[in-house]
Amino acid sequence: MGAQKLSGxxxxxxxxxxxxxxxxxxxxxHKNAVAAGKPAETQPRLNYPPYRSSxxxxxxKDLRHTDPETIELFSPAFGHRDIGNLESDLTVQSGGxxxxxRIRVTxxxxxxxxxxxxxxxxxxxxxxxxxxxxxKRDQHPAPIDxxxxxxxxxxxxxxxxYSFTTIKPGPYPWKNHHNAWRPAHIHFSLFGSEFTxxxxxxxxxxxxxxxxxxxxxxxxxxxxxxxxxxATYDHNITEHEFLMGYNWDIVLxxxxxxxxxxxxxx
Amino acid sequence: MTMPDxxxxxxxxxxxxxxxxxxxxxxxxxxxxxxxxxxAKAGAVQLxxxxxxxxxAVVPDxxxxxxxxxxxxxxxxANGSLRRDGFTFTGFGRNAxxxxxxxxFSTVNPGATEAGKAPFIxxxxxxxxxxxxxxxxxxxxxxxxALAADPLLSSLDEDERNRLIATREADGSLRFDIRLQGxxxxxxxxxxxxxx
Numbered sequence: 474m475g476a477q478k479l480s481g482x483x484x485x486x487x488x489x490x491x492x493x494x495x496x497x498x499x500x501x502x503h504k505n506a507v508a509a510g511k512p513a514e515t516q517p518r519l520n521y522p523p524y525r526s527s528x529x530x531x532x533x534k535d536l537r538h539t540d541p542e543t544i545e546l547f548s549p550a551f552g553h554r555d556i557g558n559l560e561s562d563l564t565v566q567s568g569g570x571x572x573x574x575r576i577r578v579t580x581x582x583x584x585x586x587x588x589x590x591x592x593x594x595x596x597x598x599x600x601x602x603x604x605x606x607x608x609k610r611d612q613h614p615a616p617i618d619x620x621x622x623x624x625x626x627x628x629x630x631x632x633x634x635y636s637f638t639t640i641k642p643g644p645y646p647w648k649n650h651h652n653a654w655r656p657a658h659i660h661f662s663l664f665g666s667e668f669t670x671x672x673x674x675x676x677x678x679x680x681x682x683x684x685x686x687x688x689x690x691x692x693x694x695x696x697x698x699x700x701x702x703x704a705t706y707d708h709n710i711t712e713h714e715f716l717m718g719y720n721w722d723i724v725l726x727x728x729x730x731x732x733x734x735x736x737x738x739x
Numbered sequence: 740m741t742m743p744d745x746x747x748x749x750x751x752x753x754x755x756x757x758x759x760x761x762x763x764x765x766x767x768x769x770x771x772x773x774x775x776x777x778x779a780k781a782g783a784v785q786l787x788x789x790x791x792x793x794x795x796a797v798v799p800d801x802x803x804x805x806x807x808x809x810x811x812x813x814x815x816x817a818n819g820s821l822r823r824d825g826f827t828f829t830g831f832g833r834n835a836x837x838x839x840x841x842x843x844f845s846t847v848n849p850g851a852t853e854a855g856k857a858p859f860i861x862x863x864x865x866x867x868x869x870x871x872x873x874x875x876x877x878x879x880x881x882x883x884x885a886l887a888a889d890p891l892l893s894s895l896d897e898d899e900r901n902r903l904i905a906t907r908e909a910d911g912s913l914r915f916d917i918r919l920q921g922x923x924x925x926x927x928x929x930x931x932x933x934x935x
Contacts, residue, residue, distance in 0.1 A: 516755050516934045517870040524758075526868030529793035530919045536873075536929035539891050543852035544808050545861050545930070549831035552818030585932055587751050594821075598766030606762040624766045626821075660760060662767065668806045669930040671863050672872060675757040692870045693755045701754050724751045727932035 485648040489686055492650050495523045496691045503694035513695040523688035525649050545668045546730040551594040551628060561627035563597075563639040571621035573602025573640035575716040578676065578704060581633040584665055585727025589633025596662040597625045597637055604643030604657075613645050638716065644683055656683035656690060663723060670725040677703045678719070753932075756872060759865035761800055764835060768802075771823045773834035775805075775846040782810070785912035786860065786877065786905070787843040790836055792868075793920030797840025801866035803917075804833045805844055805877075812850030812858070848879055857885035857892070859903075864917060873927040877915045878904045891928070899926045 499521070507513050519531035559565055564575060582590040600606045600623060603615035607622055625637050642657045658675040665671070677690065684690055684699075693699045701724075710718020759767075776783045786805070790798040807830050808814050815830030823829075834842045849858045860877040878886060886892055892900045902925055905913040917925050 514934070515752050517757060519870050521870055524868070524870065527758075527870055528868075529796075530798065530866060530868035531870070532873065532924055532927050533793075533920055534924055534926070536927050536933075537891065537894065539928040539930055541930050542856065542859075544806065544814055544830075544849070544859075547814045547816075549806055549820055549829060550816055550818040551820065554819055555821035583751060585751055585753055596767065598763065600762075606765075608762040608765050610761055610764070622765070660757075660763070660766070668861050668863070669874070669932070671804070671874075672754075672756045673759050673865055674754060675760075689758060689870070692757075698752070698755050701752070702757070723754045726753045726930070729931055 485651050485653070487650040489650060489652055492523050492653075492688060493686060496685075496688060499523070500691070500694055507695070513697065514693070515695065515698045517692040518694065521688065521692040523649075524692055527692075541667065541669050541729050548593070548664050548666050548668050548670070550592075551664070552592070553628065555594070556626050556628060561625055561635075561637050563621065563623065563625045563637065566622055567620040569620045571601065571618050571640050573618075573621075573643075575638070576641050576719060577636060577638050577710055577712070577716050578659065578719045578721060579634065579636035579710060580704075580720050580722040582629050582635060582663060582665075582723045582725065583633055584670065584725050588728070589631065590629055590663075590665050590670075590725060591631050591633060593629050593664045593666070594662075595627050595629060595635045597639075597659050599623045599639065599642040599659040600645050600657075602640050602643050604645035606645075611645075615643070615645070641678070641717070644681075649688060654683055654686070656681040656687050661723065663725065665725040665728065667728055667730055669729065672725060674723075675702060676721050679703055679706055753934075756870070758867060758870050759802060761867045763802055763865070767833060768835050769821050769833070773832050773842075773844045774823065775807075775828065775830065775832045775844060777825055778845040782847055783845050784848055785843060785910075786846055786915065787841065787912060788915040788917060789840045790842065790864070790866070790917045791840065791919065791921075795921070798866055798868075798919065799836060799838045799840055801840070801842075801864060801869070802833065802835040803842050803865075804831065804863045805846070805860050806831050806863075807846065807849040807860040808852050808858070810847045810850050812852045814852065851882070851885065855885055855888065857882055857889040864919075866919070869919065873919075874930065875917070875925055875927050876903055877913065879913070880904050880907050895926060898923075902926060
């Protein structure tokens with residue numbers, strides 16, 4: 474890297490070319506490391522300089538290997554009292570239909586052993602079809618949709634399945650560098666059966682031309698790992714004259730707690 | 740009580756995390772999200788602190804969650820965190836920091852989940868600029884014998900160890916600052932199954 478330029482998030486002065494060169498250098502280094510026998514990375518780097526906001530916000534010391542204690546081997550419980558029936562359909566939360574391409578995103582939440590994560594909370598939030606969030610910090614001059622908040626919640630089923638009906642979000646500009654645009658994405662917040670499995674991520678759409686340019690997506694340096702964040706178009710989910718269907722399964726880290734009968738009965 | 744699960748498929752690679760971004764504010768917070776117990780309840784304890792970045796500036800766009808046992812060390816199994824009834828202790832709380840990086844929870848002192856164990860509150864941190872979540876622990880300062888025997892604390896040098904133990908303030912509250920980077924960086928945890 475050499476001397477790091479500590480750009481503030483609002484500078485937006487550097488070019489995409491500069492950023493893309495940094496992204497490419499890191500990816501090449503990772504490829505070479507894998508070719509030399511190192512395992513491919515599966516998670517984003519916390520220290521990923523092309524995402525300028527990460528410069529002062531990543532730990533510099535190694536994370537401490539820790540065996541989970543009892544409390545960490547359990548997770549908060551959520552139930553149907555926590556969530557309204559309509560919260561998984563983001564197209565019916567207001568008086569009218571939101572503008573945009575109606576989609577369904579559905580899949581399963583699994584633990585690292587492939588077991589379904591049952592009756593657990595899944596939360597999503599996203600921009601509207603014009604790429605605008607209902608958030609006072611979002612100053613992108615794109616229209617607010619009065620019929621779309623972009624917020625959803627649901628509980629997984631016994632098979633770990635979830636389903637959201639929503640509108641395809643638009644890409645939106647941000648201030649990491651000049652002319653920076655985020656690929657269209659939906660934020661996903663997930664709980665497992667243990668608190669150590671807690672995670673938040675972003676789901677992307679297939680073949681987005683912005684993938685190569687985006688330092689947040691590229692902070693996952695391995696292509697195979699990045700692909701795990703991209704939903705699959707699934708015509709079996711698509712509904713006749715109604716919506717387009719996407720499938721996206723989520724795998725949490727392996728569960729440490731011994732599999733117990735109470736989990737089967739839950 | 741344990742039995743093998745024959746349906747398990749090994750070696751599924753976990754889905755990568757991503758930053759929570761700047762726009763969680765209208766999505767993740769919920770009414771009374773930081774009140775594991777109502778603040779006016781007898782025995783309520785305030786857990787509070789400030790999140791700092793590597794330059795010592797406050798982080799105004801972080802969101803924290805805590806998860807803990809009740810006062811008797813019982814692991815809560817009740818749901819209802821998102822729609823609190825004011826009586827059920829669910830053990831889970833969420834708090835988006837304010838513009839000065841400050842977080843606050845109303846909770847109880849967790850009890851030891853097993854005799855002799857050091858009680859702590861489990862914490863997960865998300866922030867804009869933080870590409871994946873960070874886990875840590877807030878230990879209660881009182882049981883010095885249990886703290887001395889704690890496997891994690893024992894593995895740290897004294898400065899690091901002290902950064903995981905909350906300060907009990909005169910009003911009974913617990914003070915715990917979080918430093919994402921730098922000399923006084925908070926020790927963050929990697930659990931089995933998390934990528935090296």
